[in-house]
Amino acid sequence: MIILTELHYHPPAALFAELLQADGLLLEAQEHYRKQTYRNRCLIRTAQGVQPLTIPVIDGNRAEKVTAEAIEIDYRQNWIHRHWRTLQTAYGNSPYFEYYADYFHDIYVSKPALLFDLNLQFLHLLLKCLRLPLPTARTTEYRAHYPAMQPLGTTEIHSLIHSSTHSLVDRRDWLTPKIATKTPEPDTPAVQSSVRPYPQVFGPGFEPGLSVLDLLFSQGPAAGSFLQ
Template identity: 25%
Template sequence: MILSINQPAYLPWLGYFQRIARSDLHVILDHVQFEKNSMVNRNRIRTHDGWCWLTVPVKTRHRFGDLVIHRLTLADDPRWRRKHWDSLRFNYAKAPYFAEHAGFFEASYQRDWQYLIDLNLHLTRYLLDAFAINTPLLRSSQLMVDGEKSQLLLNLCRSCGADRYLSGPFGRDYLDLDAFSDAGIQVEFDDYQHPRYTQIQSRFEPYMSAVDLLFNQGPASLKILLAQIHSEAP
């Protein structure tokens, strides 16, 4: 059984979904500490001039060191919701498939979210469904698994009964591969090569939120998302 593990992300990029698609089970790592300037509460979208950040404001004042992701709450000022919806609407209104998904995103930004994890999972599950990715998700906060860094990931693999762990490329810097091998778990590193596709703007910008692919390519998104895997197939 192939397992992948990643922290929740706001409007995640393509590599996030590709790794889930390659897995039999995906664990949302939501019981670890939130890190400032991570992708947990922000991501990039395409604009007419290039790209911009969309950042969800969260309550962090006097709380660093006690900011477990699944307990992270949103800031009281709700204006970010209008800003994010307007940014999507203004920048993707002419995209071929924006109208097909606009109702969901408009309704999502009208909701009064308390916890960031609920917002992130709401958006991520919609995108998984839109991409026809059916990999089941589990939240680490519900698994009662402890440890830090490499040991935590190994313990999660054991808890889920995985015999293969699909890691991101940065796992090479900290994973204890001998410990995984001793546990009978094969580690594979996912070096995702970002595909090119037609955007409504003239100059291609990679590493945008996956909504960029969805709004521009619609039903062709999954094939583009997994283009690297298809090209490597025998």
């Protein structure tokens, strides 16, 4: 099975639970960029509750006319400092923050020009941390719909899986920060509990739907065992 999804900024742990059964990951690169989504934001839990971290993009008002792989990050705003300080404040006392911190910080300070490239670097790091050695590829054209069984002749799929046919599951826009404001579809993470509760830094109670960073910094190498 190949999962088709947009590329997120530190996505919810539910995405990685979905990837447990996948043989490859196909990233939507040719869609028109969408604002107010996980493409440039993530949710973490702080002492003040759940807080979004948002990456500013250049010409955000025109972003919907730009393809996902071409959208540029706005470094005129000091967002890296704000994000990193917030992560330190939220997770500095978590069991595994210091174990992983340098790897994430190195990516931040490398300052790739494109949001797609930044998110892709973080994705590869997260897959490595969660021990999910999935091959990844990006789309070369936009398609509103994909057939359930994708023929080998399709370049993107062929680069992932060498077999005559392979099932493709379209998970584009499956994860959205606004999912709690509408009636969830039967196959969304809001309906299916894909992440087992784990001890979070701030409580009380378990807050679902957070960035996978929350799980990783809390559980470290055991994080994958909480995905189901």
